[in-house]
Amino acid sequence: MSAAAATTDRVIGYSRAINEALAEEMRRDERVWMMGQDIGRLGGVFGLTRGLLDEFGPMRVRDTAINETFIVGGAAGAALAGTIPVVELQFADFLFTAADEIFHKLAKWRYMHGGQFTMPVVVRLPTGVVGGAGAEHSQSLETIAMHVAGLKVAVPATPSDAKGLLKAAIRDPDPVLFFEHKGLYRVKGPVPESDEHVVPFGSARIARPGSDLTVVATGLMVDRALAAAEQLAPQGIDVEVIDPRTLVPLDIDTIVSSVERTHRLMVVHEASRTAGFGAEIAAQVHERAFFALDAPVWRVCGTDTPLPQDPDLEQACIPSTDEIVTAALALAAI
Amino acid sequence: MNSPGPTAEQVQLEVYRKVVTIRFAELRIREHVEKEGFGGFWHPGIGQEGLQVGAVSAMQPDDYLYYAHRGLGYAFAKGMELEPLFGDLLGRRTGSTGGKGGGTVHFADASRHVMGQGGTLGSSFVMGAGTAAASQLLGDGRVTVVFFGDGASGRGTWHEAALQASVWKLPVVWICENNGWALSARFTEQSPTEHVADRAPAYGIPGVVVDGQDAMAVREVTLEAIERARRGEGPTLIEAKTLRIRGHYEGDRQPYRDDPVLGDEIPNDPVHRLGEGIADDVRRGIDAEARALVDRAFDAALAAPRADDSVIFEDVWA
Numbered sequence: 170m171s172a173a174a175a176t177t178d179r180v181i182g183y184s185r186a187i188n189e190a191l192a193e194e195m196r197r198d199e200r201v202w203m204m205g206q207d208i209g210r211l212g213g214v215f216g217l218t219r220g221l222l223d224e225f226g227p228m229r230v231r232d233t234a235i236n237e238t239f240i241v242g243g244a245a246g247a248a249l250a251g252t253i254p255v256v257e258l259q260f261a262d263f264l265f266t267a268a269d270e271i272f273h274k275l276a277k278w279r280y281m282h283g284g285q286f287t288m289p290v291v292v293r294l295p296t297g298v299v300g301g302a303g304a305e306h307s308q309s310l311e312t313i314a315m316h317v318a319g320l321k322v323a324v325p326a327t328p329s330d331a332k333g334l335l336k337a338a339i340r341d342p343d344p345v346l347f348f349e350h351k352g353l354y355r356v357k358g359p360v361p362e363s364d365e366h367v368v369p370f371g372s373a374r375i376a377r378p379g380s381d382l383t384v385v386a387t388g389l390m391v392d393r394a395l396a397a398a399e400q401l402a403p404q405g406i407d408v409e410v411i412d413p414r415t416l417v418p419l420d421i422d423t424i425v426s427s428v429e430r431t432h433r434l435m436v437v438h439e440a441s442r443t444a445g446f447g448a449e450i451a452a453q454v455h456e457r458a459f460f461a462l463d464a465p466v467w468r469v470c471g472t473d474t475p476l477p478q479d480p481d482l483e484q485a486c487i488p489s490t491d492e493i494v495t496a497a498l499a500l501a502a503i
Numbered sequence: 504m505n506s507p508g509p510t511a512e513q514v515q516l517e518v519y520r521k522v523v524t525i526r527f528a529e530l531r532i533r534e535h536v537e538k539e540g541f542g543g544f545w546h547p548g549i550g551q552e553g554l555q556v557g558a559v560s561a562m563q564p565d566d567y568l569y570y571a572h573r574g575l576g577y578a579f580a581k582g583m584e585l586e587p588l589f590g591d592l593l594g595r596r597t598g599s600t601g602g603k604g605g606g607t608v609h610f611a612d613a614s615r616h617v618m619g620q621g622g623t624l625g626s627s628f629v630m631g632a633g634t635a636a637a638s639q640l641l642g643d644g645r646v647t648v649v650f651f652g653d654g655a656s657g658r659g660t661w662h663e664a665a666l667q668a669s670v671w672k673l674p675v676v677w678i679c680e681n682n683g684w685a686l687s688a689r690f691t692e693q694s695p696t697e698h699v700a701d702r703a704p705a706y707g708i709p710g711v712v713v714d715g716q717d718a719m720a721v722r723e724v725t726l727e728a729i730e731r732a733r734r735g736e737g738p739t740l741i742e743a744k745t746l747r748i749r750g751h752y753e754g755d756r757q758p759y760r761d762d763p764v765l766g767d768e769i770p771n772d773p774v775h776r777l778g779e780g781i782a783d784d785v786r787r788g789i790d791a792e793a794r795a796l797v798d799r800a801f802d803a804a805l806a807a808p809r810a811d812d813s814v815i816f817e818d819v820w821a
């Protein structure tokens with residue numbers, strides 16, 4: 170969005186932005202409908218679908234039983250028959266409960282059948298650590314989604330991107346896993362008024378321009394990277410923060426051209442370190458910009474452990490602003 | 504529907520023609536697999552053609568079909584040509600999937616609402632229910648028919664799909680081909696009840712057992728279930744009792760089998776049962792045509808180019 174448009178934006182919450190995207194797309198296209206647990210009468214466990222049952226009725230906003238394989242597999246079948254299902258799993262972790270439906274049916278049906286079908290399904294996945302939800306309600310699983318071909322993966326970090334990416338996801342003919350960070354639901358930010366605020370997939374956002382070090386971060390980590398950058402600026406380190414916004418497709422060009430200017434790269438993610446998307450970005454940057462690098466690519470990531478239930482302990486498992494600052498100082502000194 | 508349809512004799516002739524065509528297809532494929540080897544697993548459906556064709560004959564052209572892995576009867580009965588089906592089987596560019604669904608076939612025909620097949624058994628329970636949910640939402644009057652085996656009936660997806668489809672009264676019909684075996688697992692050892700259909704009452708839906716060797720009887724119960732679904736009264740579970748004549752795949756020597764390995768003998772052969780009411784000369788004419796159709800299509804598929812590397816990157820994204 171242009172800077173001029175941004176000045177006329179309203180300030181709304183990330184949750185509200187998602188709710189608006191759902192409502193606007195359902196108004197725009199009658200084929201769009203939703204199902205999930207407690208999304209109707211309750212308006213969703215996190216309140217994201219509030220008001221939609223009243224506006225669109227029980228045929229288009231459907232409360233299901235506790236049946237993740239039906240929610241996702243049913244969405245796949247409904248997409249093949251000319252509708253656009255937008256379904257909610259209560260926690261991103263439950264994608265394992267519907268793994269066959271996500272990684273096989275959504276991801277491969279079109280391919281296996283020679284391109285005869287499209288699979289316009291959006292699976293909304295409340296993700297990440299917040300408030301001590303425990304090891305099976307807190308994970309960041311976006312890398313797993315990235316590893317299986319056939320799925321697009323969105324990881325919005327701001328209200329504006331939450332709305333714009335969700336609208337793009339609903340309009341996309343391919344299946345999209347939409348990871349909404351639970352820790353961001355209450356965060357407010359400027360969002361354009363327009364019904365046509367659509368953020369294209371595969372376009373990274375430079376959240377903060379800088380010249381000394383590139384930090385790639387997603388979701389909750391974007392704000393922490395920005396806070397770290399503010400602390401680092403007085404110390405003479407000018408950090409560029411890049412939010413890829415979607416991991417599939419990944420806008421590696423924006424990252425590479427940033428590294429060609431800053432010569433240093435750090436990837437920050439909440440997901441576990443091993444084989445996380447940081448490893449993929451590091452590998453791609455080494456392949457494409459090895460001679461631009463003045464230092465190794467570093468990763469600041471979640472621990473390679475399950476997440477403990479205790480709210481303080483779980484925070485200790487994911488990167489903090491302080492950790493990002495410390496790592497950036499060390500990397501800049503190499 | 505309301506238009507004066509074909510007579511009972513015409514229907515039976517057409518079912519016979521399709522069943523016997525698939526029988527010849529089965530034999531031709533077996534011959535090929537035995538002689539040439541095969542880059543996948545062919546799951547012969549010989550002996551089960553009658554129930555497949557009989558059930559699909561009860562569908563309207565716009566109704567949606569999720570077939571199972573045992574043979575070609577379902578898709579052929581839904582109107583697909585043989586050549587693209589054989590093309591899929593043989594990994595040919597001319598297959599309905601352009602060479603992607605080769606081996607253990609994943610054919611599809613979006614225009615005829617042949618919706619494809621997953622490689623994981625039981626995924627079509629939930630997908631079929633979802634397709635039916637789309638029909639309910641759009642009010643398009645279509646019914647979804649899902650075939651599955653007695654073995655697949657063990658999947659948890661059955662429970663999730665059946666419960667939701669019944670609660671929402673979705674227009675879906677499930678047809679279990681109970682052939683007594685799931686690879687090496689005997690149905691009687693894996694089911695606490697005599698019939699798969701015994702599970703239907705738990706979901707508040709009708710469960711119907713029918714003789715799967717009697718194509719016209721299968722057609723009748725399917726017609727009834729489809730009409731019920733179309734009226735908005737919800738799903739039905741039909742169980743067609745049949746027999747797995749051959750191995751799980753062609754070439755399976757079935758060391759585990761403790762009932763007689765049947766080989767070529769087809770008890771209660773649906774082809775013979777359908778043929779009984781048809782005059783000999785008429786039947787011979789249909790048979791000759793069917794055999795010629797199969798040979799032409801198979802030869803054409805064999806002659807078609809194999810899918811090459813160029814298909815690998817096709818169709819990942821829309």
Ligand SMILES: Cc1ncc(C[n+]2csc(CCOP(=O)(O)OP(=O)(O)O)c2C)c(N)n1
Pocket residue numbers: 546572573622623624625651652653654655656680682684685686747751
């Ligand atoms: C989820 C899943 N589990 C196991 C398999 C392997 N498998 C393929 S066919 C088969 C037996 C199926 O038996 P049944 O459903 O009775 O069908 P039939 O082969 O008798 O027609 C098995 C175990 C599979 N494809 N998918």
Ligand SMILES: [Mg+2]
Pocket residue numbers: 652653654680681682683684685686
């Ligand atoms: Mg079986």
